[in-house]
Amino acid sequence: xxxxxYMNTVGTSARTASRAMTRASAGDKNRALxxxxxxxxxxxxxxxEANQHxxxxxxxGELDAALVDRLELTAGRFDDMVAGLEQVAALPDxxxxxxxxxxxxxxxxxxxxxxPLGVVGIIYESRPNVxxxxxxxxxxxxNAAILRGGSEALRSNQAIAACVRRGLTEAGLPEDAVQxxxxxDRDAVGELIGHPDYADVIVPRGGKGLIERISRDARVPVIxxxxxxxxVYIDDQADLDKAVxxxxxxxxxxxxxxNTLETLLLAREVAxxxxxxxxxxxxxxxxxxxxxxxxxxxxxxxxxASETDWAEEYLAPVLAVRxxxxxxxxxxxxxxxxxxxxxxIVTEHYSRARRFLAxxxxxxxxxxxxxxxxxxxxxxxxxxxxxxxxxxHARGPVGxxxxxxxxxxxxxxxxxxx
Amino acid sequence: xxxxxYMNTVGTSARTASRAMTRASAGDKNRALxxxxxxxxxxxxxxxEANQHxxxxxxxGELDAALVDRLELTAGRFDDMVAGLEQVAALPDxxxxxxxxxxxxxxxxxxxxxxPLGVVGIIYESRPNVxxxxxxxxxxxxNAAILRGGSEALRSNQAIAACVRRGLTEAGLPEDAVQxxxxxDRDAVGELIGHPDYADVIVPRGGKGLIERISRDARVPVIxxxxxxxxVYIDDQADLDKAVxxxxxxxxxxxxxxNTLETLLLAREVAxxxxxxxxxxxxxxxxxxxxxxxxxxxxxxxxxASETDWAEEYLAPVLAVRxxxxxxxxxxxxxxxxxxxxxxIVTEHYSRARRFLAxxxxxxxxxxxxxxxxxxxxxxxxxxxxxxxxxxHARGPVGxxxxxxxxxxxxxxxxxxx
Numbered sequence: 001x002x003x004x005x006y007m008n009t010v011g012t013s014a015r016t017a018s019r020a021m022t023r024a025s026a027g028d029k030n031r032a033l034x035x036x037x038x039x040x041x042x043x044x045x046x047x048x049e050a051n052q053h054x055x056x057x058x059x060x061g062e063l064d065a066a067l068v069d070r071l072e073l074t075a076g077r078f079d080d081m082v083a084g085l086e087q088v089a090a091l092p093d094x095x096x097x098x099x100x101x102x103x104x105x106x107x108x109x110x111x112x113x114x115x116p117l118g119v120v121g122i123i124y125e126s127r128p129n130v131x132x133x134x135x136x137x138x139x140x141x142x143n144a145a146i147l148r149g150g151s152e153a154l155r156s157n158q159a160i161a162a163c164v165r166r167g168l169t170e171a172g173l174p175e176d177a178v179q180x181x182x183x184x185d186r187d188a189v190g191e192l193i194g195h196p197d198y199a200d201v202i203v204p205r206g207g208k209g210l211i212e213r214i215s216r217d218a219r220v221p222v223i224x225x226x227x228x229x230x231x232v233y234i235d236d237q238a239d240l241d242k243a244v245x246x247x248x249x250x251x252x253x254x255x256x257x258x259n260t261l262e263t264l265l266l267a268r269e270v271a272x273x274x275x276x277x278x279x280x281x282x283x284x285x286x287x288x289x290x291x292x293x294x295x296x297x298x299x300x301x302x303x304x305a306s307e308t309d310w311a312e313e314y315l316a317p318v319l320a321v322r323x324x325x326x327x328x329x330x331x332x333x334x335x336x337x338x339x340x341x342x343x344x345i346v347t348e349h350y351s352r353a354r355r356f357l358a359x360x361x362x363x364x365x366x367x368x369x370x371x372x373x374x375x376x377x378x379x380x381x382x383x384x385x386x387x388x389x390x391x392x393h394a395r396g397p398v399g400x401x402x403x404x405x406x407x408x409x410x411x412x413x414x415x416x417x418x
Numbered sequence: 419x420x421x422x423x424y425m426n427t428v429g430t431s432a433r434t435a436s437r438a439m440t441r442a443s444a445g446d447k448n449r450a451l452x453x454x455x456x457x458x459x460x461x462x463x464x465x466x467e468a469n470q471h472x473x474x475x476x477x478x479g480e481l482d483a484a485l486v487d488r489l490e491l492t493a494g495r496f497d498d499m500v501a502g503l504e505q506v507a508a509l510p511d512x513x514x515x516x517x518x519x520x521x522x523x524x525x526x527x528x529x530x531x532x533x534p535l536g537v538v539g540i541i542y543e544s545r546p547n548v549x550x551x552x553x554x555x556x557x558x559x560x561n562a563a564i565l566r567g568g569s570e571a572l573r574s575n576q577a578i579a580a581c582v583r584r585g586l587t588e589a590g591l592p593e594d595a596v597q598x599x600x601x602x603d604r605d606a607v608g609e610l611i612g613h614p615d616y617a618d619v620i621v622p623r624g625g626k627g628l629i630e631r632i633s634r635d636a637r638v639p640v641i642x643x644x645x646x647x648x649x650v651y652i653d654d655q656a657d658l659d660k661a662v663x664x665x666x667x668x669x670x671x672x673x674x675x676x677n678t679l680e681t682l683l684l685a686r687e688v689a690x691x692x693x694x695x696x697x698x699x700x701x702x703x704x705x706x707x708x709x710x711x712x713x714x715x716x717x718x719x720x721x722x723a724s725e726t727d728w729a730e731e732y733l734a735p736v737l738a739v740r741x742x743x744x745x746x747x748x749x750x751x752x753x754x755x756x757x758x759x760x761x762x763i764v765t766e767h768y769s770r771a772r773r774f775l776a777x778x779x780x781x782x783x784x785x786x787x788x789x790x791x792x793x794x795x796x797x798x799x800x801x802x803x804x805x806x807x808x809x810x811h812a813r814g815p816v817g818x819x820x821x822x823x824x825x826x827x828x829x830x831x832x833x834x835x836x
């Protein structure tokens with residue numbers, strides 16, 4: 001296969017399809033989502049069989065166990081994937097919404113209209129259900145999509161892609177509105193991220209290495225999600241019941257997610273009253289603690305934290321613990337070691353809560369709540385294409401709105417500029 | 419001067435200053451703007467003298483006449499520059515505004531808070547008044563700024579920079595919140611656009627060549643403004659009085675601006691009734707017309723347009739003219755040749771107006787209004803740091819909002835994720 005030529009065809013078709021998608025009504029788009037769900041139901045056996053092929057091959061290869069696990073389409077995952085289509089269909093259509101349409105002194109009316117970005121490129125690994133999720137979100141937001149899954153999931157993704165195409169066609173939308181690359185050639189990624197005429201934005205989903213590589217090489221803007229080194233700070237004016245509840249939940253509710261607590265900061269004045277209790281609960285949950293000297297004086301069986309622990313995104317049952325003097329020292333620590341993802345303060349002190357919200361430069365800042373709330377569903381976005389650790393365009397959980405842009409609309413009656 | 423080391427110092431100081439700027443109150447920022455205005459008044463003679471030095475040197479060099487003109491700080495330009503500071507002070511402070519703070523089923527309250535981007539790098543040419551404009555907008559939006567003016571304006575810019583520093587210090591803000599680079603070494607630009615730790619966004623202001631070069635080489639996100647090849651389409655259902663008024667104003671009100679009309683499209687059915695009248699008015703204004711064959715049949719003294727004319731941003735009293743069949747052909751032409759800046763339809767036909775607004779993919783789309791309205795002041799932004807032809811983050815005229823981001827804020831009462 002000539003990859004350059006293949007990607008040129010894909011890019012050109014996507015661009016053409018995106019023009020029809022911009023005009024597609026909410027009704028058409030929802031009908032397509034429904035038709036895709038029906039096609040997936042109809043092809044269920046064939047898709048699961050393709051997935052079994054991928055799994056067998058993956059197990060023979062050198063893929064690590066976690067990747068193989070994510071690759072598997074269990075019955076439950078299949079049903080969730082189909083249910084996701086209905087959830088996206090139920091979301092309001094963002095396209096065409098006009099906001100703030102106001103008269104100006106010149107007589108013109110000026111507002112902003114939400115519009116699709118055009119073509120969205122999504123690069124992901126392993127999990128075949130992302131193919132459906134990503135297709136649904138791009139479709140609903142009026143974009144065309146170029147999806148590039150991992151080579152280990154090629155058969156699964158192609159079986160799903162056939163259903164997506166059928167659904168689009170049945171709803172009268174162009175089948176090229178969602179193209180799933182039919183190659184595992186790595187050069188295809190280079191072509192995709194190197195051509196602003198193919199895609200308007202790239203959303204990489206995967207490990208930090210993949211995302212850093214894509215961000216570095218891309219000539220197309222990237223909505224990127226690097227690491228989530230999240231903090232909870234227990235202030236000396238905290239309600240200690242809330243503090244324990246939040247610190248335990250933020251760490252133990254799930255270990256592998258980007259909004260999981262990785263470093264716990266405690267004000268010196270309350271550390272002695274709260275850390276032993278917390279250490280008990282963490283011990284029961286099987287969480288390994290790594291602390292500063294002061295923490296270890298309070299909880300003697302704690303391991304010593306080294307400088308690298310403060311910067312680590314463990315994604316595992318390990319937690320770094322540090323005693324600080326006050327809010328300022330806590331915010332200094334977060335500034336030095338944090339990744340700008342999500343931080344929470346536990347306090348009943350009004351002004352400190354306000355300062356924390358205003359001064360901590362992270363995509364989510366919280367008062368008296370678990371960091372685990374930082375995701376698109378919990379925030380009410382309905383669905384999530386990813387989490388952005390960038391500041392421009394989209395920040396934090398990215399839903400349909402992050403896949404759109406706003407253009408200016410001007411309504412006049414023959415006005416001219418003086 | 420060791421440029422790498424110099425830029426490292428500048429970048430580090432900017433980052434430190436940006437933390438204080440994030441916290442600065444609207445009152446402090448407005449006091450600084452006022453103090454800068456007073457410092458400029460006090461140093462007026464010294465600044466104009468520095469500008470005379472720059473002008474003399476520029477005239478001896480090989481700078482083209484337009485650049486030399488823009489370099490000059492006339493008395494009027496000086497007064498406008500100072501008045502601009504008061505206008506920015508009068509704008510509402512965008513920082514800290516929280517929108518859409520709503521309760522979620524989990525009990526948490528979720529909203530978004532507008533926050534500064536951090537450090538803004540601005541690269542511009544010739545006009546020393548940009549130093550003050552850009553400083554004012556960055557300051558008001560709570561950002562630190564690194565300003566890199568043209569080497570031809572170095573003395574003027576340094577004289578202005580001294581006033582900006584004094585104003586900041588008098589208001590109790592860090593003087594490094596606005597740094598004007600004190601070197602004309604080109605490597606400084608490379609260092610600035612190559613270090614995401616120095617700046618969070620780059621705004622280049624200047625010719626297309628400069629902006630393309632910066633966009634290509636930057637490792638920091640760029641808010642870029644390429645060309646403005648703007649169109650007016652006169653529909654066969656247009657009110658022809660409005661059509662003539664708009665088409666003349668859009669071309670002749672100013673020639674060198676990015677929102678100036680460059681190609682006029684006319685529906686065949688009305689071309690014969692409106693083009694001769696338009697041609698008369700353009701002739702009187704000294705505008706050269708370059709038309710398609712059909713246009714030339716209606717206005718015989720018109721020059722023939724070549725393929726390159728359709729893509730040209732003349733920035734001059736030249737206008738391309740083309741007769742088209744209908745709205746679809748007009749939109750096809752715009753799609754093929756336009757630059758996505760600003761397009762206007764003149765029509766009384768409701769559905770065509772609606773289609774044009776929805777389907778034309780430009781940063782500003784207008785009905786029955788002159789393209790010359792596409793700017794920050796006319797849109798009510800109060801001031802403008804530039805015009806973006808990108809789709810991500812900021813699109814069209816960019817005011818204070820484009821220099822900010824939104825982070826998520828979560829207010830809880832001990833809620834944890836189930």
